[in-house]
Amino acid sequence: MARRTRPAEWSRLDNIAKIFPPTTTARDPKVFRWSCCLYETVDPEILQQALDKALISFPHFKTVLRRGLFWYYFDASTLPAIVHQENLPPCAPLYDPTRKSLLFRVSYWMERINFEVYHALTDGAGGLQFLRLLVYEYLLQKYAGQFHGGAPVLDYNVPAGLAGLDSFQKYYDHLSQKKHKRALAAYHITGARLPEYRLRVIQGEMYANALLEKAHAYHTTITGLVCGLLIHAIHAEMSNLDQKKPVVLTVPVNLRNYFPSGSARNFFGIMNLHYRFCKREEPLEDILDSLNSQMREELTEEKLSERIHFTGWFERQYWARFSPLALKDIVLKQADRISKREVTGAVSNLGKVSMPEPLCQYIRSFEVMNSTNRVQVCLCSFQNRLVISFTSPFVKTDLHTHFFRALADMGIPVLIRANQPEEG
């Protein structure tokens, strides 16, 4: 009996991932979604074949999350990954502690392929690598006869074993250890929430060069401009009393750009950008100037490696390592609650998505969104199409309206796509 059953493979959660399982709730299931829009209706059968092929390179995605006595861990699973037509709200929960299920799902809707994944498994950049491979396999299969000069090659070539490596371990250096400075409570957006913890998704599609030109005209980057516009939009609905509190946006930073790594696990740090309002009418330029100087300060290798040190610190403490998981859950939940107090919303720029040149003609756009308890803006671009996805759990749409109207007022044509979370 024993000789025939091979001991199943398992792996630890990477450094950042450890915070996700204890803080996953119905309100914030910690799921993000990458989508790719094609120019034609998606063929489910080919998509299924593409998924099976893509999973060969990402074996660590075929896992379930389980509880050990001291830590959570990923346990290899034989559960099948089946593609299905989109039939759940965007970023619907994936991790349910009471039942074993895979931590990602692939669905399709009309011309769109969706890849939703639990954040403990990977981060935005890692998730994108998977979707790129999935779309690559899909198009290769679908247009098998079209590539005369041989099949195009995808530029992501990390061996299957390496994609599952934890890069935090690699870059952790316990020499310098800075204390986390306690920040003030930030302004929080309030209001009635959508039923069933649903997420409102409003996306704006625009030309990347138009937005970039505007950003340059304001002497900032696209991330800077989007953060500025979001803060400006949030300010529009703040009362005078609220203005005492700063607006703080969390901006994740892909550490792969600073520390070489091919990991498809979590490997990101965060920086907090804040702005405190003094006047009722604050011009966008002032906000952008302040954000610019903060970003210059935060985005240095030294600052970012401090982040790695900080996240590596917790799991190297003996008291933390040997306390049972149930106790860790409570501590991490509290830590998360405190850090959430300091944050108003989040902006995540996933940058440019590239695909092999011969495949680009079949792809319209890429888009990315994240589940959130507050407000979250995620953006990415493919060729000249940039999609800003605005997610929030609130019924009201004032923020979205203010944000996208500001873009339209700048002379950038914006195409809006929205889900209808109230109907159904």
Add this chain to the structure above:
Amino acid sequence: MRYCEKCGLYIAGGRERCPLCQGALGGAHDPFETYPKIPSVYRQYHIVVRIAAFLSIVTVIVCAAVNYLFQNGFWSLFVAVAVGCLWASLSSAIRKRHNLPKCILWQVVILSGIALLWDAISPFSPGWSTNYFIPGLCAFVLPLIFVLSKCMHIRLEEYLIYLVLDALFGLIPMFFLLTGIASIAWPSVTCTALGTIVFAGLFIFADAPLKAEIKKRLHF
């Protein structure tokens, strides 16, 4: 693609009103929706569970009221404790229903606790829980987990840990016996012997998965 004059934005999909300002839209309809409409599912507890919960509360209140009016002892407290015990066991079973071996193991722990409680508060033949109930339950559950897991084609790795934990739990009656808490020897001895046999069996026939499972569960 439609256009909202008020917002100055183009709107995709077949909707009548602007998703941002709810204003009327101009321009031609798009043929399809950008997102599917998802029907509401109210994930509330099943009606049977809710009726059972309501009846439990009614029972406890009625008993307490009758008890108070007739002033005949404190029997309604026993009813309340009984209902509480029932729900402790039931709610655990409902929550863990997707993992049968785990569900069974939790029932062993909960039912043992309940037995100890009733043994302490009820006047009838003290010691029945440590003498008979707990050893009997542990001994009964060992083959139960094994047989059910085999029947349901649950992989060895998935139920191994629960078998081990139940065998470990089965050592507690021996402790009762040695410290004099239990006075009747044969149930405790049988249970501990069975647990030890299961251990030996696992070590001999499933040593590799057992070691792997322990390493996985106890990594720090």
